[in-house]
Amino acid sequence: MTWALDHIGDIMFRAGQHAWLAGLPLVLGLVIALPLGWLAARRPRLRAVLLTTTGLLYTIPSLALFILLPPLLGTKILDPVNVIVAMTVYTVALLTRTVADGLSSVDGSTRQAAIAMGYGSFARFRAVDLPLAVPVIAAGLRVAAVSNVSIVSVASLIGISQLGYFLTDGYARSFPTEVWVGIVACLLLALVFDLVIQVVSRFLTPWTRVVAA
């Protein structure tokens, strides 16, 4: 505990790096997965192709992906961009399915009512389908956030600075306290991500609260 308090500045700094490496890919991944999921929800055949491809990318273990990306992207191995790209790939893989499922879960009669009211296909997506799919997409984002925070810590093995540093450093120095501080800090960060997504999702779907009350 005293160790954690003595190093609070360092912990907060690395937590910031960790949040950036895990959080930016969530945003990027969502931005990429929305059109992909929309396509997958509209065309069953494309859906199979898209979900299989993203599923294959998700299969590649994280440490291997961190090492394989530099020659593919032309970056240095210590470049944090590798981690951002790898985490974005994983996020897209998780979210494409969630977005597609969320969009297809919209009630058929709701959709037909929107069409009857004269919504075009894009306007309907923006104003009807997407808002209704928010709870499902948020659930997928929560899963992605928690797994991102955990996977990013692996990048400390190849020397990228974030909370995982306390894990590798504590192990190298046979100093369990530091490892535990790293684990707890990762858990807290995952919890913060989870709470933020839940709050944003609640804010975006005011109608669910009316039903609940």
Add this chain to the structure above:
Amino acid sequence: MSFSAIWGWFTDPANWQGTDGVPNRVLEHLLYTGLTLLIALVVAVPLGAWVGHSGRLRWLVTGANAARAVPTLGLLFAVSMFVGPLIQSDLAFVIPSITVLVLLAIPPLLSGTYAGIDSVEPAARDAARGMGMTGWQVLTKVEAPCALPLFLSGLRSATLQVIATATIAASVSLGGLGRYLIDGLASRDYVQMVCGSILVAALALVADGLLALLEKRAVSPGISGRAARVARSRARNSDPHPEPDSDGADRSDPDPRQAALVGSGSTGPVQATATTGTPSERDRT
């Protein structure tokens, strides 16, 4: 770093023999994965089946899922630091790693088994009871086949998790393919790291492909929606006046079991719902 360097590494006979050779490392990796899954299955399947069947101790599944937020690397280091010194043999590196791998494999297996059993339609369960089946028969003859798709998707994610984490476990001195990555890093041999990564990725892809195939083969056609699709296409191709009973029309409405599968990670049944969606939706898009 070029393609020829990678090719050179893979064609170098020195990399294909001895303890540090590719065949031995692949074998080690498979051995750890197999052993871990075996232990985890023995723990998780009876427990998950019992929780799903009886509806008791559900918090166990939620708790196991929440535990997934623990960083695997931290768990690996913490357990090997505590357990390692207690063991006075060569197994000092293997036992802590396998312990962590088992801990990581249990949550997906547990929740897959539980969700599978839990998603069985109450009507099917009641019908089985009404036919005079005992609790054991209901479990083995009705609930188990219905639970198979969700269980297998749990097995798939557990397998991938174990293969990936066994790689990381090379940093706590476990053997397997991760050695190429960690040793390559230590000796700044980047070619070896990339080649090891290719092997790990290939192993994961092959394992996942085999399990996907198993999923297709083992799941009963009545549950995966294959039977309905085959019957429908047969009716469409051969018989211009399909009888309502044989063309699988009674299956075309989305099945609650399949609805429960959406988002669970298995591809087959989800596609089935997509293709059997109400005709009005299909015509419009």
